[in-house]
Amino acid sequence: MKLTYNNVTIEFFEKNTSKPILLSVSGGLDSASLFYVMCKHRPDLEIVPFTCNDLSCPFDVFSAIDVINWIRDEFPKQKIYETEEHKFDHNDPYWLDVAKEKWESEKI
Numbered sequence: 001m002k003l004t005y006n007n008v009t010i011e012f013f014e015k016n017t018s019k020p021i022l023l024s025v026s027g028g029l030d031s032a033s034l035f036y037v038m039c040k041h042r043p044d045l046e047i048v049p050f051t052c053n054d055l056s057c058p059f060d061v062f063s064a065i066d067v068i069n070w071i072r073d074e075f076p077k078q079k080i081y082e083t084e085e086h087k088f089d090h091n092d093p094y095w096l097d098v099a100k101e102k103w104e105s106e107k108i
Contacts, residue, residue, distance in 0.1 A: 001041050013042060020046040020081065027051070027063025035067065039075040050084035061085065 001012040013021075023038070025031045038045055051064035068083050090096065 013038075013045070017042075017045060020048050020079075022048045022050060025049045025051050025064045025067055025083075027060050027065075027067055031064075032067045032071075035071050036074075039071060039078045039080075043075070043078055046079040046081070048081040048084065050086065052086050052088040055087065055089040056091065 002009050003012050004010075021038070023031070023035060025035060035047070035049070038047060049068045051061055051068075053061040065083065068080070071078075072080055088095075090099075
């Protein structure tokens with residue numbers, strides 16, 4: 001499947017993707033739209049949805065779960081694994097330090 005935006009065309013997924021795809025679902029429009037397009041145009045894909053329970057935004061996880069459940073209802077034949085849910089707190093000093101180190105190591 002090819003996607004074109006701003007006169008640039010990319011291959012959306014390799015045609016023979018045999019491994020499950022990990023998809024971050026935030027509950028927002030971007031990830032929900034991507035999830036829908038994946039299921040609509042690539043019914044052969046196996047998808048592992050995951051979401052983060054952000055302690056700073058505790059209700060976002062409910063939106064993400066609603067999106068995942070809606071997609072499951074719309075595409076009952078799609079192989080969608082159990083949702084992986086992780087806790088996240090950007091105020092936790094440990095994870096803040098990990099993020100800062102990662103930022104510095106990947107800075108261009």
